[in-house]
Amino acid sequence: MIDLYTWTTPNGRKVSIALEELGLPYTAHAVDIGKDEQFKPDFLKIAPNNRIPAIVDRDTGIALMESGAILIYLADRTGRLMPKEGEARYRVIEWLMWQMGGLGPMAGQAHHFLRARKGVSEYAEERYVNEAKRLYGVLDRRLDGRDFIADEYSIADIASWPWVSRYEWHNVDINDFPNVRRWYLSIAKRPAVQRGYHVPKPAGDIPVP
Ligand SMILES: N[C@@H](CCC(=O)N[C@@H](CS)C(=O)NCC(=O)O)C(=O)O
Numbered sequence: 001m002i003d004l005y006t007w008t009t010p011n012g013r014k015v016s017i018a019l020e021e022l023g024l025p026y027t028a029h030a031v032d033i034g035k036d037e038q039f040k041p042d043f044l045k046i047a048p049n050n051r052i053p054a055i056v057d058r059d060t061g062i063a064l065m066e067s068g069a070i071l072i073y074l075a076d077r078t079g080r081l082m083p084k085e086g087e088a089r090y091r092v093i094e095w096l097m098w099q100m101g102g103l104g105p106m107a108g109q110a111h112h113f114l115r116a117r118k119g120v121s122e123y124a125e126e127r128y129v130n131e132a133k134r135l136y137g138v139l140d141r142r143l144d145g146r147d148f149i150a151d152e153y154s155i156a157d158i159a160s161w162p163w164v165s166r167y168e169w170h171n172v173d174i175n176d177f178p179n180v181r182r183w184y185l186s187i188a189k190r191p192a193v194q195r196g197y198h199v200p201k202p203a204g205d206i207p208v209p
Contacts (some may be wrong), residue, residue: 002026003056005043007033008203010162011067011104015053017196018071018158022078026055030200068100071155081155088151095142095149095156103139103163106131110170132170136177139164143179147186161187165197165207174209181209 004019004026006012019026031037031052038050047054047065054065057077064070072093075082083089110128113121139160142149149156164184167174174181187193188206197206 001058003029003058004199005029005031005047005052005054005056006200007031007052008199008201009033009052010107010166011051012053013162013165013197013199014067014159015055015070015074016199017162017193018074018081018155020192020196020199021158021190022074022080024074024078028200068096068159071096071159075155081153081158083151083154092150092154092156096159098138099156099159099163103132103135103160106135107163107166107170111166114171115169129171132172133176136164136167136172136174136180140177140179143183146179147183149183153187157183157187161193162197167209168207184209 002019002024004015006016006028007030016028031043033052037043038047038052043054044050046056046063049065051065053067053070054063055070055073056063057073060077062073064073072082082092106128109124110132113124113128118125139149148154149160161184164174164180165188167184174184185208188208194206197203
């Protein structure tokens with residue numbers, strides 16, 4: 001049994017989608033970041049960076065923060081969603097890191113300057129939207145002739161998909177990136193993705209371009 005501490009955000013959804021795909025039993029605990037619950041002392045014991053998601057695996061006693069680390073842990077624990085060895089494994093890790101260091105932070109900053117602090121900095125709004133568009137271009141080229149980011153459906157897809165589902169928040173017209181659009185819509189149809197999207201609570205429909 002896994003305890004998942006999460007909220008209805010892209011980083012949280014990566015883990016709930018992976019757990020649903022893997023069919024691992026878990027209990028979701030809501031950490032309402034709008035109410036600063038990520039700063040509560042009990043949560044900080046397992047997530048010292050005061051950010052969701054985090055997990056505690058009651059079977060192994062391992063507590064983890066950072067969505068990328070959690071995805072690798074779940075894939076290794078089950079032997080699924082990531083090849084066990086060879087170039088194929090590093091390809092998944094490569095694109096997972098691309099999401100963790102690029103798509104997530106840049107789109108997240110776009111959300112901050114376009115929504116939470118709209119009007120504070122025209123430069124920052126432009127910079128992060130342009131960076132998000134550049135990254136969509138990178139992903140679009142990667143997906144040319146491919147169904148998935150790596151050879152097979154993997155934690156690399158699961159890491160990027162919830163961020164792309166916020167395309168409207170970072171002012172990206174997904175129709176400008178036909179390979180990303182095709183990939184996004186095909187993953188959106190997966191029952192596990194549809195369940196994981198609504199953890200820890202119902203969150204409206206998955207955006208459809
Ligand atoms: N690198 C971290 C980022 C986690 C993160 O930024 N989580 C956001 C929600 S998507 C959060 O908890 N924000 C709360 C805050 O900024 O205080 C990860 O991938 O797990």
